[in-house]
Amino acid sequence: MDTILDALMLSNPNVRYVVFGSVLLGCAAAVVGAFTVLRKRSLVGDAVAHSVLPGVCGAFLVTQTKHPLALLIGAFISGWLSLVVIDFITRKTRVKEDSAIGIVLSVFFGAGILMLTAIQQTGSAAQSGLDKFLFGKAASMLLDDVMIFGGVAALLIAIVALFFKEFFLLSFDRDFARVIGLRVPLLDLLLSTMTVLAVVVGIQAVGVVLMAALLITPAAAARYWTERLGIMVVLAGLFGMMAGVTGAYISTAAPSMPTGPWIVVVTSVVFLLSVLFAPRRGVVAQAVRYKRNRTQITDENILKALYQMGESASEFTTVHSTEEIHGHRRMQLLTLQQGLARLRRQGYVEHHHRGWCLTSEGIERGKRVARLHRLWEVYLSRHLHLAPDHVHDSAESIEHILTPELEEQLASELNYPEVDPHNSPIPYRKKAKQKPETGTRNA
Numbered sequence: 146m147d148t149i150l151d152a153l154m155l156s157n158p159n160v161r162y163v164v165f166g167s168v169l170l171g172c173a174a175a176v177v178g179a180f181t182v183l184r185k186r187s188l189v190g191d192a193v194a195h196s197v198l199p200g201v202c203g204a205f206l207v208t209q210t211k212h213p214l215a216l217l218i219g220a221f222i223s224g225w226l227s228l229v230v231i232d233f234i235t236r237k238t239r240v241k242e243d244s245a246i247g248i249v250l251s252v253f254f255g256a257g258i259l260m261l262t263a264i265q266q267t268g269s270a271a272q273s274g275l276d277k278f279l280f281g282k283a284a285s286m287l288l289d290d291v292m293i294f295g296g297v298a299a300l301l302i303a304i305v306a307l308f309f310k311e312f313f314l315l316s317f318d319r320d321f322a323r324v325i326g327l328r329v330p331l332l333d334l335l336l337s338t339m340t341v342l343a344v345v346v347g348i349q350a351v352g353v354v355l356m357a358a359l360l361i362t363p364a365a366a367a368r369y370w371t372e373r374l375g376i377m378v379v380l381a382g383l384f385g386m387m388a389g390v391t392g393a394y395i396s397t398a399a400p401s402m403p404t405g406p407w408i409v410v411v412t413s414v415v416f417l418l419s420v421l422f423a424p425r426r427g428v429v430a431q432a433v434r435y436k437r438n439r440t441q442i443t444d445e446n447i448l449k450a451l452y453q454m455g456e457s458a459s460e461f462t463t464v465h466s467t468e469e470i471h472g473h474r475r476m477q478l479l480t481l482q483q484g485l486a487r488l489r490r491q492g493y494v495e496h497h498h499r500g501w502c503l504t505s506e507g508i509e510r511g512k513r514v515a516r517l518h519r520l521w522e523v524y525l526s527r528h529l530h531l532a533p534d535h536v537h538d539s540a541e542s543i544e545h546i547l548t549p550e551l552e553e554q555l556a557s558e559l560n561y562p563e564v565d566p567h568n569s570p571i572p573y574r575k576k577a578k579q580k581p582e583t584g585t586r587n588a
Contacts, residue, residue, distance in 0.1 A: 160397050166286040166294055167389030167408060170350045173298035175363035175385030176305055177343040179378045180336055182364040183316040187357070188243060189231065192250040193344045194356035196227030198257025201278050201348075202264060211275060213290045217297075217345050224341040227253050254353070279352050282405070294346045301339055305378065312336065313374050350389070351405035358409040363388065366416040369423035388412040442545050443476070443484045445514045448493060449544075450474035451503050452511030456572075461508050466500035512572045513552075517544040519565035520555050526566040527559065533566035 181190050200223025201216050208215045227249050234245035264275060305312065314322035315332050323329050340360075347356045367380035392408030421428050450473045455461035471481055485501055488494045493507035503511060521543045522536040547555070556573070564570055 160393070162286045162288060162291050163397065163404060164390060164393045166291045167350050167393045167404065168386045169291070169295045169298040169389075170347050171359060171363070171385030171387075171389030171408065172382045173301045173385075174343045174347040174356075174359045175367075175381040176378055177301055177336075177339050178360040179364040179367065179374075179381045180305075180312055180316055181340055182361060182368065183374070184336070186340075187361045187365075188246045189228070190340055190344065190360045191357035192231065192246045192253075193224045193227055193341055194348070194353050194360065195250045195257075196253035197221075197224045197341075197345060197348060198278065198353045199223050199253055199260055200226075200257075202257055202260035202275070205264065205275060206260070213293050216278075217293065220345040220348065221341055223253065224344055225338075228337055228341065257353070277352070278348055279354055282352075297342055297346045301343060302382075304335070304339060308332070308335070309375070309378075316374070350392075351408055355405060355409045358412060359385065359388075362409075362412040362416050366412070366419040369419040369426045372425075384412065384415050388415065438545075440484075440487070443480060444488055444491075444493075445510070445545055446474055446476070447481065447484045447488060448503070448507055448511035449514040449518070451494070451501070452508065452515050455503065455508075456515075462502050464497050464500045464502045470501065509574075513574075514544055516572050517547050517552060519569060519571045520552070520559065520562075521547070522565045522567070523559050523562045523571075524555060536566060 178190065181187060197220035200219040200221065202219075203223065204215050204219025205211065207219075231242070231245045231249050234240050234248065235242045240248070261275065261279075311322070311327055311332055314325075314327060315329065315336070319329055322332075343360060344356050347359050351359050363384035364377070364381040366384055367377045370380055371377050388408045388411040391411045392404050395407045396402045396404040419427065422430075424430055447470065450470055451465065452461065454465055454469070454473055455463055467478075467482065467485070470485075471478055474481070485494060485496075488507065489496055489501075493504055493510060494501050495504055518540045521540040522533075525531045525536040525539060526533065561573070562571060
């Protein structure tokens with residue numbers, strides 16, 4: 146408990162460096178990753194993450210030191226070279242981008258592993274800990290590391306804030322951005338450079354193997370919560386920061402737990418929760434919405450069936466048994482019984498000892514569903530020239546989603562027809578002003 150309290154209070158300098166460094170790296174990578182996700186270049190981020198390893202090893206061979214600035218420069222050069230090679234293969238050969246990414250990722254990462262193995266076999270004492278770049282070494286961050294990575298993170302966030310509108314257009318409509326005079330190639334170059342920088346600073350926390358998760362997962366999770374780019378970028382940054390803090394605290398409380406992999410685990414949990422519980426895009430919300438829509442369709446079909454049965458008998462308050470309703474509108478008997486009970490609670494139908502009948506509210510709602518169905522059949526018949534026996538199925542679907550505004554527009558466009566293609570009367574509301582049809586319209 147004392148260890149946890151010390152970690153939460155940030156009283157230990159080493160804990161402060163790990164926490165601040167993880168927060169900065171997580172936030173910067175997630176903010177840049179938002180644009181990577183929107184541009185559908187997530188695999189490019191993964192390729193860059195694996196391609197920086199030979200740059201790290203090359204920088205060590207040249208400088209014989211593990212100074213973070215030297216390793217950062219080497220990683221940046223290697224990451225940039227991988228982007229150049231991917232672009233060259235895509236433009237100059239018949240190999241597609243996904244294949245080029247797989248080739249470059251494998252070749253660069255394999256070369257990095259060979260160089261790392263060769264360095265370890267030299268026996269140099271300075272190479273100790275270099276292999277930590279495979280899975281990250283956030284727990285060993287020093288003040289110099291935090292200052293360098295914090296500066297790069299601040300630069301990335303500042304560039305995003307400065308060029309937000311341009312990046313917005315580039316992510317959603319490149320052609321429009323080009324038409325209005327934006328220098329799209331330069332903006333592409335800037336975003337690619339930022340992606341490489343985000344990967345380079347992020348490998349300190351999670352390593353080259355897991356860096357793609359830190360770059361992509363927070364942005365993918367944020368996408369589930371909003372339709373606005375600005376909010377998505379902020380949420381991605383917050384998710385990255387939260388993952389960095391949580392991973393750092395877990396590794397502090399349990400020293401045997403590595404920081405980098407735990408950061409990735411936390412981002413994965415955030416993504417899973419977003420997939421399940423996001424208010425509009427989440428699986429649970431979609432299931433609830435689907436259930437609500439199915440319930441509405443069932444209720445309206447029952448009301449329409451009762452209205453049509455009353456229409457045939459010229460008496461809408463006639464009592465009909467459950468079997469009669471089931472014979473008129475084929476659906477599972479249990480579904481029909483549940484729908485009738487639900488409509489009774491809502492005040493649309495009444496139950497008598499012999500069966501069910503519509504209330505005044507039920508008559509109006511059933512009339513509206515029948516009206517929408519028949520108006521749409523007229524529309525399909527007149528404008529798409531479909532035969533009368535080909536319009537029913539489409540009207541069965543559309544009748545449940547037409548709004549009152551669309552209903553009025555549709556009736557006005559059709560000049561308020563009196564009957565549908567099957568010569569069934571169209572029951573307008575009493576307030577609706579019907580207009581006589583002209584010969585031109587009928588033609």
